[in-house]
Amino acid sequence: MTSTGRSKAEHGRERRRLLRAALATAAGGVLAGCDRLSHDERAVRVLGSAEALTREVQRRLTGPALAQEFSPADIAPVFRSNGTTLPGGGYAALARDGFANWRLRVEGLVERPAAFTLAQLRAMPSRTQITRHDCVEGWSCIGQWTGVPLSHVLQLVGAKPQARYVVFHCMDVMTEGDYRVPYYESTDMDEALHPQTLLAWGLNGGALPIENGAPLRARIERQLGYKQPKYLHRVELVDSFAALGRGHGGYWEDLGYNWYGGI
Ligand SMILES: Nc1nc2c(c(=O)[nH]1)N[C@H]1C(S)=C(S)[C@@H](COP(=O)(O)O)O[C@H]1N2
Ligand SMILES: [Mo]
Numbered sequence: 001m002t003s004t005g006r007s008k009a010e011h012g013r014e015r016r017r018l019l020r021a022a023l024a025t026a027a028g029g030v031l032a033g034c035d036r037l038s039h040d041e042r043a044v045r046v047l048g049s050a051e052a053l054t055r056e057v058q059r060r061l062t063g064p065a066l067a068q069e070f071s072p073a074d075i076a077p078v079f080r081s082n083g084t085t086l087p088g089g090g091y092a093a094l095a096r097d098g099f100a101n102w103r104l105r106v107e108g109l110v111e112r113p114a115a116f117t118l119a120q121l122r123a124m125p126s127r128t129q130i131t132r133h134d135c136v137e138g139w140s141c142i143g144q145w146t147g148v149p150l151s152h153v154l155q156l157v158g159a160k161p162q163a164r165y166v167v168f169h170c171m172d173v174m175t176e177g178d179y180r181v182p183y184y185e186s187t188d189m190d191e192a193l194h195p196q197t198l199l200a201w202g203l204n205g206g207a208l209p210i211e212n213g214a215p216l217r218a219r220i221e222r223q224l225g226y227k228q229p230k231y232l233h234r235v236e237l238v239d240s241f242a243a244l245g246r247g248h249g250g251y252w253e254d255l256g257y258n259w260y261g262g263i
Contacts, residue, residue: 051258051259051260052260054258054260055260055262058260058262059190065222066195066196066221067131067132067196067221067222067263068131068132069129069130069131070130070131070132070142071130072130072144074130074142075130075142075143075144075204076141076142076143079133079141079143079203079204079209079212080139080141081209081211081212082135082137082225083172083183083226083230084170084172084174084183084230084231085210085211086210086211087170087171087172087173087231088172088173089171089173091171091172091231094215095210095214098118099118099214099215100117100118102117102118102215102233103115103116103117103233104116104118104121104199104216104232104233104234104235105233105234105235106153106154106156106157106234106235106236106237107157107234107235107236107237108163108167108236108237108238109159109160109162109163109237109238109239110154110157110158110159110160110163110237111157111158111159111160112156112157112158113157114156114157116153118201118215118216121147121148121153121199121201121216122201124148124152124153125148125149125152126146126147126148126202127146127147127148127149127195127196127198128144128145128146128202129144129145129196129198129219129221130142130143130144130145131143131145131196131219131221133225133228134224134225134263135224135225135226136224136225136226136257136261137225143203143204144203144204144205145198145200145202145203145219146198146200146201146202146203146205147198147199147200147201147202147216147219148198148199148201149195149197149198149199150166150192150193150197150198150199150218151192151193151194151195151197153199153235154166154192154193154237159189159237160237162239163189163237163238163239164188164189164238164239164240165186165187165188165189165237165238165239165240165241165249166186166187166188166189166192166235166236166237167184167185167186167235167236167237167238167241167244167249168184168185168186168187168218168229168232168234168235169182169184169232169233169234169235169236170182170183170184170185170229170230170231170232170233171231171232171233172230172231174251176255179246179251179254179255181245181251183229183230183231183251184229184244184245184250184251185218185226185227185228185229185249185250185251186238186241186244186249186250186259187218187220187223187227191220191222191223194220194221194222196219196221196222197218197219197220197221198218198219199216199217199218199232199235200213200216200217200218200219201215201216212230213229213230213231213232214231216231216232217229217230217231217232218232222262222263223261223262223263224261224262224263226250226251226252226257226261227250227261
């Protein structure tokens, strides 16, 4: 995954450097708030780590803002793909009949666990948005995504109050070194309920192509490329990452990348 541009680790360092620089040079209410936060011992204890602090700082800077949306003229002719482009295992059989036998299970800390067909998801209220995908390896691509807002699905199943994160389980098994597990990712409830966070089944007016995650992928538009899980088959609400993988909340996170992938 490091053939072009910067590696994920380099990108993380650069992003942290920029945030620190922004904090050091900027003034005003928002940053005064951050300063207060970083000098309030209790707050620092609660935040617990430099990464959580970075996330809190970025939230205060960007607030509940929408990710930038673009015009149809900006859409790239072909949406580039990266990572897995064709899962193995039983995926081919599912794809062959248009994913008629595929289900999205939604479970964990929910009142009413459910399994949705692709047709059911496509019949739900949808949102279409033209956004830019930024991969830490140094490329970006603008595409038009259509899908059901994750907030709608979470309302259907009834997220329990103790749910803190939404975990996305994917169908593709990764092959990096000896860490051969299915791709997975997670996000917090803030990002999960954001109006641009979709379970996307369409790209550029057509069905989601296989290389971009068919039949369903997440779009979490204020986050980097590795936080956009493809080939979803299960969404799980949890209050901790401890029981998942190596405990860091995602495939790449388990290999050392930041859990917070805000752009
Ligand atoms: N299931 C799964 N999701 C994934 C990946 C993957 O390998 N498997 N790669 C991630 C990375 S690093 C990027 S940049 C984007 C690429 O999405 P695309 O193939 O639609 O460009 O998917 C992300 N989601
Ligand atoms: Mo990526």
